[in-house]
Amino acid sequence: MTDGDKTDADDRTTHFGFRTVAEDAKAGLVHGVFTNVARRYDRMNDLMSGGVHRIWKDAMMDWLAPRPGQRLLDVAGGTGDIAFRFLRRAPDATATVCDMTESMLVEGQRRADAESLAERLDWVVGDAMVLPFDDASFDVYTISFGIRNVTRIEDALAEAFRVLRPGGRLMVLEFSQIPNSALQWAYDRYSFNVIPALGQAVANDRDSYQYLVESIRRFPDQEAFAAMIRRAGFEQVKYRNLTMGVAALHSGWKL
Numbered sequence: 682m683t684d685g686d687k688t689d690a691d692d693r694t695t696h697f698g699f700r701t702v703a704e705d706a707k708a709g710l711v712h713g714v715f716t717n718v719a720r721r722y723d724r725m726n727d728l729m730s731g732g733v734h735r736i737w738k739d740a741m742m743d744w745l746a747p748r749p750g751q752r753l754l755d756v757a758g759g760t761g762d763i764a765f766r767f768l769r770r771a772p773d774a775t776a777t778v779c780d781m782t783e784s785m786l787v788e789g790q791r792r793a794d795a796e797s798l799a800e801r802l803d804w805v806v807g808d809a810m811v812l813p814f815d816d817a818s819f820d821v822y823t824i825s826f827g828i829r830n831v832t833r834i835e836d837a838l839a840e841a842f843r844v845l846r847p848g849g850r851l852m853v854l855e856f857s858q859i860p861n862s863a864l865q866w867a868y869d870r871y872s873f874n875v876i877p878a879l880g881q882a883v884a885n886d887r888d889s890y891q892y893l894v895e896s897i898r899r900f901p902d903q904e905a906f907a908a909m910i911r912r913a914g915f916e917q918v919k920y921r922n923l924t925m926g927v928a929a930l931h932s933g934w935k936l
């Protein structure tokens with residue numbers, strides 16, 4: 682290709698943690714991170730958060746209040762934590778777990794077999810920005826610790842809106858910003874010093890965990906993210922801080 686063939690898309694950049702990369706390179710880099718961590722993902726989650734991610738995921742279910750028969754789409758669903766919780770609370774509900782990293786889904790399928798939930802679950806390799814599902818085909822859309830990895834968050838939210846039926850609900854669990862600078866400082870010291878070192882010690886993989894902490898710092902704060910959800914068409918958008926804003930839940934309705 683000569684310079685004369687260059688398009689705007691070739692020049693677009695985004696962030697991968699604190700690095701600036703070409704927009705079309707990011708998905709491959711994210712895929713590499715989660716392929717590397719898949720086998721140890723669940724153990725590392727417990728180690729890094731001291732088990733607190735379980736409390737946050739349970740809080741997500743408390744607010745979501747799954748109902749019998751609902752069809753859940755859990756995007757960036759990884760090893761299935763959200764889908765499993767949903768199905769345990771809602772008899773006759775079904776869940777589709779969609780993720781772009783097959784090795785994360787393979788881990789999830791193993792767990793589903795062990796928990797006897799397999800027949801109510803589908804596992805689909807797909808990208809949050811171009812979901813392989815029909816319009817209005819789900820009652821609930823969840824994405825937990827996934828959206829900050831997506832190259833164009835606006836595209837993922839537009840897809841969430843498209844695949845939900847009218848009356849359907851979106852809920853996002855994501856790391857957020859602590860609205861207190863002293864606490865944020867302490868949390869940053871922990872994240873940047875402890876987490877990559879843990880990744881190195883436990884998984885022999887500092888870089889993947891360095892990316893994870895950098896991507897957390899790059900994600901918009903609670904109000905800015907709520908505004909993005911409203912711009913995608915959702916109504917009654919609200920959020921709740923978890924652990925003083927270390928993470929947050931955002932909820933919106935397609936009305």
Ligand SMILES: C[S@@+](CC[C@H](N)C(=O)[O-])C[C@H]1O[C@@H](n2cnc3c(N)ncnc32)[C@H](O)[C@@H]1O
Nearest residue numbers: 715757758759780781782785808809825827830
């Ligand atoms: C931190 S894990 C979260 C897994 C699970 N939802 C949880 O809460 O434990 C992030 C997941 O997002 C997936 N992911 C990242 N970008 C994606 C995209 N554009 N489309 C679909 N999945 C994506 C990764 O493959 C990875 O499995």
